[in-house]
Amino acid sequence: MTGSEGAARDQRVHFVPERAAEALRVEAATYGARRVLVIASPSSEQVAHDLTSGLPVVHRHDEVVQHVPVEVAERARAAASEHEADLLVSIGGGSAVGLAKAVALTSDRPGGLPIVAVPTTYAGSEVTDVWGLTENGRKTTGSDPRVRPVAIVYDAALTLSMPTRLSVVSGLNAFAHAVDGLWAPRADDRTASLARDGIAALAAALPQVADEPQGLAGREEALRGAYVSALSFALAGSGLHHKICHVLGGRHDLPHAETHAVVLPHVVALNMPGAPEAERLVADALGAASAALGIDALWDRLDAPRSLRDLGLEREAIPGAVDAILPLVPDSNPVHVTAGELIDLLTASWEGARPR
Structure with missing residues (x-):
């Protein structure tokens, strides 16, 4: 384009x-x-x-x-x-x-x-x-x-009028489109290429937006990265991460972008061992030794939200959410997902723990 x-x-x-x-x-x-x-x-x-x-x-x-x-x-x-x-x-x-x-x-x-x-x-x-x-x-x-x-x-x-904090979490929501699209049902080489472009653009742009909220250059690149990431997602379909976030948002009215920012690092930690090509792609786009380390460093750089508890989710709601998520896990997911793994993932997301 x-x-x-x-x-x-x-x-x-x-x-x-x-x-x-x-x-x-x-x-x-x-x-x-x-x-x-x-x-x-x-x-x-x-x-x-x-x-x-x-x-x-x-x-x-x-x-x-x-x-x-x-x-x-x-x-x-x-x-x-x-x-x-x-x-x-x-x-x-x-x-x-x-x-x-x-x-x-x-x-x-x-x-x-x-x-x-x-x-x-x-x-x-x-x-x-x-x-x-x-x-x-x-x-x-x-x-x-x-x-x-x-x-x-x-x-x-x-x-420009979007507050810096909202700009960051909105950008991380866009980031999730690219990453989740890597193992979605219709993922292919084209969607992977778009995802890599989107991840690299957002990783470069969002720190600029955080440091200089009124600067147009960073925001223009963030919009381009968000567009490319969403295009990858549109072509690839919805993966595990979005299934989780849609259940949490619909059942508990959690803020959309913040929920995506909290959950994504944990989905990456769960899925990447079964998706070595996606892992290398994300790591390379972030210039990091691994996808998980690169995402963790970017989240730290942006002071991203880490806890579902801080977003208003009650811990007692986790088992019900797991029951709703489990039937929605796509067959294309790179690892088999059990109820126990989803409980661990949501508990860690709720506590604000670092992904394992």
């Missing part, structure tokens, strides 16, 4: 520092949009208004909740139907694009309801055709081509 715009299969991808509004106008014109519904949380209200002031907006929907509860999705779908929206524009993190996906998933509009995503974090959901909905403490995920945004507008300037 070269220049300010590249293509990932049928998805248009714009990298346009400080020109997001212009790119949005181009995309709206491409689809002949006359009735745009904007999805953005209250915290992104002003940014969303500034970016979309030149579009034919018929409704601004601001009820955005992490893990996309079913009842929240139903209200957003009703709003899209009531206002006869012909284009969805999501502005914000993974929760905003997740809600847009939930609307597109059940739209009865002929030809579907296209999404243009404007990420303000490094979530990566904008790249994939994966949707997720939570009901009664259970998060259900699936894939459907209707929910994959038709275009993404990346503008690093929009990430």
Whole structure:
């Protein structure tokens, strides 16, 4: 991908520092949009208004909740139907694009309801055709081509207002897309190459973001790394790490990015002995003697969260989480996973212990 715009299969991808509004106008014109519904949380209200002031907006929907509860999705779908929206524009993190996906998933509009995503974090959901909905403490995920945004507008300037701590954990969530994709069901040489690029880019960019939060260079590279990592994940599918985090998030409403940051080092420690090629790839991308050591050093450098207890998980919830995770372990996982190993993994994650 070269220049300010590249293509990932049928998805248009714009990298346009400080020109997001212009790119949005181009995309709206491409689809002949006359009735745009904007999805953005209250915290992104002003940014969303500034970016979309030149579009034919018929409704601004601001009820955005992490893990996309079913009842929240139903209200957003009703709003899209009531206002006869012909284009969805999501502005914000993974929760905003997740809600847009939930609307597109059940739209009865002929030809579907296209999404243009404007990420303000490094979530990566904008790249994939994966949707997720939570009901009664259970998060259900699936894939459907209707929910994959038709275009993404990346503008690093929009990430400058993201607090440094959130920037770091959002970037580590992106990092998890690349690593988990290495042993996901559809992993191959192409997804491995993308994963290596994403890991190396994020490992270089995130310390820059932490040290100089208002610097655009680090944030631009972090966005590129997040995009490439999410593309690897989109092609490879969901691995053990994401299965664990989706169960924890859906059952216990844990913060999404922080949960990924806590759990990933433990999944790496469990899986890498059975995946020597992936282990070498991650170690090489990090310039470390081993994948586990490289990840541990990066997490220390970024002062990343280490404990599920600190995120609000009760220790008594671990056995129930294990029962929910075990049937979801992909057949492609490089090592056989038992209930005992999952209990050990979640206990260590809960305590904040270093991975063994």
